Amino acid sequence: MTSPAPFTAADYRARMNRAAEDALAAGLAGLVVAPGPDMDWLTGYRPAAATERLTLLVLAVGREPVLIVPTLESGDVEKAPGGEALTLRDWRDGVDPYGLAAPLLADGGRFGVSDNAWALHLLGLSRALPSSSYVALSEALPMLRAVKDAAELERIAAAGASADATYEEIKKVTFAGRRESEVAKDLAGLLIGFGHSQVDFTVVGSGPNGADPHHEAGERVIGDGDTVVLDFGGLMHGYGSDTTRTVHVGEPDDEVRKVHAVVQEAQQAGCAAVRPGVACQEIDRAARAVIEEAGYGEYFIHRTGHGIGVTTHEPPYMIEGEEQPLVPGMCFSVEPGIYLPGRFGVRIEDIVTVTEDGGRRFNRTSRELAVVA
Template identity: 70%
Template sequence: MTQEDYERRMERAGQAAAEAGLAGLLVTPGPDLTWLCGYRPPAVTERLTALVIAPGQRSRLLVPLLERPDAERSTGGGGAMEVSGWSDGSDPYAEIAKWIEPQGRYGVSDATWALHLLGLQRSLPGSAYAALTEVLPMLRAVKDAHEVARLAAAGAAADATYEEILRVRFAGRRESEVAGDLSRLLIEHGHSQVDFTVVGSGPNGANPHHEAGERVIEDGDMVVLDFGGLKDGYGSDTSRTVHVGEPGAEERKVHDIVREAQQAAFDAVRPGVACQDIDRVARRVIKAAGYGEYFIHRTGHGIGVTTHEPPYLVEGEHLPLVPGMCFSIEPGIYLPGRFGVRIEDIVTCTDAGGRRLNETAREMAVVH
């Protein structure tokens, strides 16, 4: 990423704020800040760091004075953004209030500390604030070619991890041990951060967000694997369900239903289709097979500089798919006390339809 790329993002964000009827954006440390200007503070503390973006104006970044050199280096200094520092003992809220309209309504990062928001409200009691995911849910949703390439590389690293995990021993080992293998392999394949390694064996697979524990995996278990993290700043997230030894007839049947639902949802991806319609397609397949009540989560979520972000493929989300959007498609069936199945790929919407960023086999793999 170049400084010009970040400047274009900040300009686009300012225009989006104006179109949403906002006076501007207030962005504190987290993925929005890094995505917009490239700055990642050395540590997130009680000291205020905030980027103010207003339509048609130069963006301003306020940082603790002791961190100003780092901020100027990482953002290139100058250009479309001014970097200012505040010193301990001074009032950072009074300082940033100089840049904010006293009666203005601003979009703020979802993870903004209450400490900082309350401080601003004390300094500017007439101002108002709304969460960015509510007022600008699509701010980061449409990726450029550079971002799609990063996501594809992260997906390829997750695929390589899956291919290797198929060769490890499952039976007789704890879920936590297999999860450790997944973490190690993700790092070996270039991830800088591992966000989750779900290993749900047997009845634990019926819990979509099961945390790998001390259960010993047994011969005859279905095992849900769901893992991902960040590589070069962009996310991976993939799920496959394997079987320890030869599966039974119902296990094969359920897996085939989920695979059919996942394929149908993927085939439905094209520009202009509402997000909720992708969810409906997957759900229709599973319901028709008699397992509708056991599909208990949305069909997908966006991915980018975080592993979960808008858009969400869920009933009630009317936003249309746009080329450049990247999201998971991950239907599942969860049979309480027995087993679960989930198959997940990251998909990007293109002018011609969907493109998968995960390419490992979706057929059930047999492990030992």
């Protein structure tokens, strides 16, 4: 499998410039970005671990992007893909890093701060800039990473194809008589084998465990007659995959077939509703209406979808009350489900991108109820 061309320093500079301009348009004095997915997307720099030592990207219109970083890690920044687009301000242990940051952030300004910033660091900035205020980046600029360019879409498509290949192979393994954790290990190995660099989750919910949408694969032994929810994904080329299919060990009874058919119809309705200009909540409404009409509304207990990109969960969210209109290039899951407590669950999930005239799925495996051994 051919790897996509890497992002360049020019790509990262363009992202940082756009982020600064978006911040200005939102009435912010600038952005302060801690290590995590936002910093990774903006700069290509991903510290080995976030620590008590302050690392902070400062962005504002009319200023060069500045990365405040501990001296002992400055060499790593220079090796990052976007490193040459950054001005480094390094600091040694014993120096007050918040005092170093203060001149870059006019006191009294309102700044967007990445959601995963440590309270320790935000409190340090507040002491150095007592008149400044902060707002979460996902609240101030929820669409910062939501609209993907062609290179990003290529990566998400590759991750989706890898997840699809994983599903096709997992259907061939034996389920009956094995623990959920064993099947989960198979899923993880297949994802890596088909090109993923990181596995984030492998949900294997058999029988009554399938009624828990985020069940962690456990030691329950899968039996003949079990419905099994398989939800798995991770990162490939830095971008996420996330797909769910429901299988059945042996021939399913009429009720399982009925519930699965309702979820399949709901998932199709959600995907069919995708087109530019439609509010995110309309995707949730379209899928939920099918399940409610079938009499299972109280058993659909989560939103219909979430955005995906450099993380597997990010804005936008397909949920009632989200009026953000869909824009070509947005990518998100459509994953309705029905969960019957103590009995079984069914979920079907594809990643979808908004096109100029509708939507396109990145997952193409059959959505029919598969029978496994």
